[in-house]
Amino acid sequence: MDIRSQISMIFHLDKCIGCHTCSVACKNIWTDRKGAEYQWWNNVETKPGTGYPTKWEDQDIYKGGWEKKGNGSGDSINLKGAGKTKGLGNIFHNPNLPVIDDYYEPFTYKYLDLIEAKAGDDQPTARPVSLITGDPIDIKSGPNWDDDLSGSPDYARKDPNLENLSPAEQEAMFQLEKMAFFYLPRICNHCLNPACVASCPSGALYKRGEDGIVLVNQEVCRGWRMCVTACPYKKTYYNWHTGKSEKCILCFPRIEAGLAPACMHSCVGRIRYLGVVLYDADKIEQAAASDEKDLVQNHMDIMLDPNDPDVIEAAKANGIADSTIRSAQASPTYKFVKEWGLALPLHSEFRTLPMLFYVPPLLPVMASLGKSDPEQLDKMGPVVKKWDDDWLYDTSTDDIFGTLDQARFPIEYMANLFSAGDTAMIRARLEKLMAVRIYRRHVTVGDVSEEKSNEVLKQAGLTAQMAEDIYYLTSLAKFDDRFVIPAAHREQAIEMMEFTGDKKGSAGFGFKEGSAQRGL
Amino acid sequence: MGCSFFAEWRIPVPGALIFVLSMAMFSDGWAQQAGEELFQTTCAACHTIGGGRLVGPDLAGCNEARSQEWLEQFVKSPQTMIKNEDSEAVALLAEYNGIMMPDTQMSGHQIQDVLHYIRVTSEALKSSGGEGATPAPTVTLASTPEDIEKGRKMFFGAIRLEKGGVACNACHDVRHDAIVGGGNLSLGLNKVFTKYDDVTARVHVHLHKTPHPIMRAAYADNPLTEEEIMALIAFLKHADTEETTDSPKYDGIGLFLSGAVGAAILFLFFGIFWRGRKSGSVNQAIYERQVTSVVEDRV
């Protein structure tokens, strides 16, 4: 056992309201610079949709992530579009890179024209100008251009996750009466088996030992852009101005100071959770190379129980601080992923072992007005409870779990996103989410009987206590419950590198050398 | 007591010595000897007296051909005379393929001594009917391909000079395929053999006992060995004769065609190598449909 600690995140998709506050917080802090205008280290995309950059999930186009050649359990994995030989062959011409139009041409408006325009018969207008050329442009696209346009033929219907859905299933998703969408906020997953790190010919990318944050060393980066190809999530970006690649740094300066990353701190829906998990680094290779059907399970099995005395002992032997172990025991990530089994990684089939987990969105609940047009009711299918009163706007359903199959998002669609196609896993998570909701309905509204709520909980594999805890962490949690940030122990890191006795009595401790020129 | 003995003779003895010495100095014999030494060290590399033409003219009888004043001026600074367009000096320069004698660092006295020595020697030769003149040295060159190769390597410093002298291409250039970017502090040595009428000895002079002050200073403490000189000469001769073949002379349609074929092969290779590449934007179809308004006023 080689125990290490990793800061790992949970995004609860049911709670995301798609406000993009997270993206803007991140942009204001990190990417409001020349060359970084198009970069959204945090982006929020609409699903079904093609995402940002367009169709990033389609690795036939972008050749990101790892691929496994054979089917046997012993077969190893290789980078799909980068790696030693491919990387060398393509070193001067990287053939699968996204171009700026796959992202979008970043723009601003000439706001000053509104103020400085001479008096005249026309309204002054602020024309859009490109942030790259400075010329006026027609805005062609944006980082979430399909926002709220679920169902549009250009975006929603080209979602790569629809691929193995039958045409009838696809069509059903886009019927006006059933149309639905949800938001998928994405940041770098700070993967356990990061393709970006593996692909870099300069060795500029690395995964920090103490907390697993994946970073690009700007001094070493030579702009080969292999990481841009290799990251299947397209979360490394090339800065055309500095000639180096950049990526989400999980706000490590904030984390070291005990603050949540800016996107999480500012999140309006409070969908984001962050905590440290202990994992067994010896199992990474085997987990990343496992068969597709075992992939998600093996990935989650790497995480170890922070309360297990053996794990604690091994962690201590590996130099993990007691404070880190304590915060692992309080980690919301561990609870969501392991204890409650609610969260799943996004696209584990890319085999990078992403350490950002998503609680899948509960199926949109169809509300109905009783005695409405029977024809209309039929179309809505059995999800809808038939109601006799004329005045009630109702959101409950008759048959609790039976409705999963008639969901507006087919389970296969969710499974393509979160469980490498395994529908049972999605079903289990959705059942738990529903069970908690029913339990709470029993507690607060009381129109569900206790037996029914207990039965539902049992069926979903939860206890009343667990349901209470889930409810608490989902709805009431305070800042410190959502973000359990381990102490950074900077003093130890500094002592590893330099003799601190020198600095005693002088101006103080610190890594700062010269002035930071890149804003990083 | 001994001290007082020396004290008494202290002034007269050195005084007498100085007198005797100065007498000798201003005597003809002394001038002749000083002149000979100066001639040997300064002039003999390029000139003979009665031995025939070497790098420069045979100096026998020059005192009769030109006035003493002209000679003194010329030896002092031939460059100035040419600059002042002295007709005789210019004619000489033309006769000697533009090889210019370097200005001397001798004083006026020394020049007179040298001219004296030359006059005396030429008169003696005249009366003896040419007997006893030292003939201009001859050098026979056995230029084997190995020599040429060795000389080439020494020229650009791939082989170190034995006494540690600096490689030739620090200052000189030679147009030769194997030498890129020689120095241009001094003359190019391309046509040095042609310039010296193909007489090996004349080239040899420059490597052996160069008349050029800067080069002489540079190699004063680390002269070339005879073997090195021969190798370098062999190379320079080779460069002189081969010079024309080294410069590209074939640039007809064949060159164009080989370029075109090469490019075609390269493009084919690129096509195969990058056949699976992503071309254009994934959003292209959407963008093409979009209505544009401002494209025309992009400058």
Ligand code: SF4
């Ligand atoms: S999400 Fe991409 S950039 Fe982030 S660690 Fe994984 S492979 Fe690297």
Ligand code: SF4
């Ligand atoms: S700030 Fe939170 S709620 Fe708003 S879009 Fe981002 S993740 Fe969603």
